[in-house]
Amino acid sequence: MGANDTSSVQRQPDRSTPVTLLSNKRLLITGVSTTDSIAYATAAAALDHGAKVILTSFERDRERTVDAAARLGPEIEVLELDVTEDSHFTRLTGEIMERWQGLDGALHAVAFAPRSALAGDFLQADAASTQRAFHASAYSYAALARVLSALAPQAGGSILGLDFDASGAWPIYNWMGVCKAALESVNRYVARDCGPRRIRSNLIAAGPLHTRAAGGIPEFDRLTEAWEARSPMPWNASDPSPVADAACFLFSDLARGVTGEILHVDGGYHAMAANLEHTGPREDPAA
Numbered sequence: 001m002g003a004n005d006t007s008s009v010q011r012q013p014d015r016s017t018p019v020t021l022l023s024n025k026r027l028l029i030t031g032v033s034t035t036d037s038i039a040y041a042t043a044a045a046a047l048d049h050g051a052k053v054i055l056t057s058f059e060r061d062r063e064r065t066v067d068a069a070a071r072l073g074p075e076i077e078v079l080e081l082d083v084t085e086d087s088h089f090t091r092l093t094g095e096i097m098e099r100w101q102g103l104d105g106a107l108h109a110v111a112f113a114p115r116s117a118l119a120g121d122f123l124q125a126d127a128a129s130t131q132r133a134f135h136a137s138a139y140s141y142a143a144l145a146r147v148l149s150a151l152a153p154q155a156g157g158s159i160l161g162l163d164f165d166a167s168g169a170w171p172i173y174n175w176m177g178v179c180k181a182a183l184e185s186v187n188r189y190v191a192r193d194c195g196p197r198r199i200r201s202n203l204i205a206a207g208p209l210h211t212r213a214a215g216g217i218p219e220f221d222r223l224t225e226a227w228e229a230r231s232p233m234p235w236n237a238s239d240p241s242p243v244a245d246a247a248c249f250l251f252s253d254l255a256r257g258v259t260g261e262i263l264h265v266d267g268g269y270h271a272m273a274a275n276l277e278h279t280g281p282r283e284d285p286a287a
Contacts, residue, residue, distance in 0.1 A: 020049050020050035021049040021050065021248055021249075021252045021254070022046055022049040022050050022051035022248060022251055022252055023049075023050035023051075024050065024051075024052065025046070025050070025051040025052065025104040025105060025251060025252075026051070026052050026054075026096075026100045026102060026103050026104045026105070027043075027046050027051045027052065027053050027054075027103075027104060027105045027106065027107070027251060028053075028054050028055075028056065028092075028096065028103060028105070028106040028107070028144075028147070028148075029042060029043045029046070029053055029054070029055050029056070029106075029107045029109070030055075030056045030081060030083070030106070030107060030108055030109050030110050030144070031056075031107070031108075031109025031110045031162075032055045032056075032057070032065050032068050032069070032109070033057070033058075033061040033064045033065055033068070033212055034064055034068060034211070034212045035068050035071055036210070036211050036212065036240070037068075037109070037211050037212060037213070037240070038109060038162055038206065038209065038211065038240045038243050038244065039107060039109035039162075040068055040072075040240075041240040041241055041243065041244035042107055042109070042240075042243070042244040042247045042248070043055065043072055043076075044072060044244070045241070045244040045245060045247070045248050046244075046247075046248055046251065047072060047073065049248050049252075051251070052100070053072070053076060054076070054077050054078075054079060054096065054099070054100075055068075055069050055076060055077070055078045055079070056078070056079050056080070056081035056092070057078050057079070057080060057081065058080075058081070058082055059080055059082065062078065062080070065078050066078050077099070079092060079095055079096075083110050083135075083136055083140035083143065083144070084132070084135050084136055084140070086143065089143050089144070089146065089147055092147055093146075093147050093150050093151060096147070096151055097151060100151075102151050102152065102153050103147070103148055103151035103152060103157065104152065104153070104157050104158070104251075105148070105157050105158040105159065105160070105251045106144050106145075106147065106148045106157075106158075106159045106160070107159075107160050107161075107162075107247060108140065108141045108144050108159065108160065108161040108162065109161075109162050110136060110137070110140060111136065111137040111162070111176065111179070111180075111213065112132070112133065112136040112137060113129070113130075113132070113133035113136075113137065113174075113175055113176045113179065114129040114132060114133065115216075115218075116129045117129040117130050117132075117133045117174060117175035117176065118172075118173065118174055118175065118176055118216070118217060118218060119172070119174065119218040119219075120174075122174050122175070125174065125175050129175070130175045130178075133175050133176060133179050134178075134179055134182060137176065137179040137180070137182075137183060138179050138180075138182035138183045138186050139186070141159075141161050141183055141186050141187065141190065142186055142189075142190060144159065145159050145190045145194060145199075145201065148194075148199060149194055149197065149199060152197065152198075152199050154198075155198065156197060156198025156199050156200065156256075157198075157199045157200070158199070158200045158201075158202070158250060158251050158255070159190065159194075159199065159200070159201050159202075160201075160202055160203070160204060160247055160250050160251065161183060161187060161201075161202075161203045161204075162203070162204055162206060162243075163180055163183060163184060163187075163203040163204060163205040163206070163262060164176075164177070164180050164205060164206065164208075165180075165205045165262075165264065165266070165269075165270050166178075166180040166181035166183075166184055167270070170223070171219075171222055172217065172218060172219045172220070172222055172223070173217065176217075183203065184203060184262060187201050187202065187203050187260065187262070188201075188260050191259040191260035192260070195259055200250075200255065200256070200258060200259035201259055201260060202250050202255075202258060202259060202260070202261045202262070202263060203261070203262045203263070204243055204246055204247060204250070204262075204263050204264075204265055205262050205263070205264045205265070205266060205270065206240075206243045206265050206266060207227055207231070207235050207237070207265065207266035207267055207269060208220065208223040208224050208227060208235075208237050209237050209238070209239075209240050209243070210224075210237050210238050211240070224237045226269075227266075227267065227269055229275040229276070229278075230269050230272045230274070230275045230276055231266065231267035231268055231269040231272070231276075232267065232268040232269075232271075232272060232276060233267035233268050234267065235266070235267040235269070242265050243265045246263055246265045250263065
């Protein structure tokens with residue numbers, strides 16, 4: 001295309017009306033049980049960018065989720081969702097339609113595995129435990145995509161999931177690592193089937209973060225130590241805001257051409273082939 005070719009669309013900035021990144025986007029955020037979670041950080045960032053937010057909660061965690069919602073604002077509702085119950089997704093679809101008459105995006109921030117599937121001898125995990133882990137952590141992503149597909153406007157929507165890089169075997173994590181590999185595949189198929197409706201599907205592969213979920217992973221510190229040794233950028237395992245900011249981008253119309261992707265927000269760890277020799281002090285990325 002030559003310099004004088006005027007056939008391409010050239011967008012001119014329109015600054016007549018203030019616009020925020022997620023202005024009036026209706027977002028469903030799952031997985032908020034405490035204020036240290038990635039889901040909570042995403043909900044807070046989305047609200048700052050002009051979105052409307054509804055949270056979901058597993059019945060056992062409802063009190064914690066309601067407390068977290070109150071920190072976000074008095075108008076934030078909490079709806080019940082057990083991702084292993086198909087009927088809950090049907091009910092959730094109706095509840096969102098009643099409140100908002102549609103939905104623009106959803107965050108899948110739910111994962112679970114019994115301890116026998118997370119620790120110990122990988123080969124000795126029982127089938128029932130691994131099936132529960134797959135249902136809660138991978139299949140439920142497709143179930144949430146059905147909700148968005150039923151409620152998204154003609155302009156489309158965006159579903160996001162939280163991943164932990166599954167391209168290799170971790171020294172811990174066991175069957176949850178397998179479930180994350182399954183989630184990555186589910187993401188691609190959701191992108192395939194929802195794409196014609198302009199619904200995008202993407203995952204964020206975050207570095208290790210000190211959340212309530214991480215507290216259930218045996219020897220979690222082995223992961224943070226690995227990041228200290230290999231990540232080219234400093235990684236703050238107590239700061240979920242870089243992940244939340246990336247989620248807001250993927251929810252936004254700026255990412256309208258992005259689907260089927262895994263966006264790594266991990267300080268570059270995934271791109272390194274071996275541990276690095278860090279010299280001198282490493283700056284805190286949150287400083």
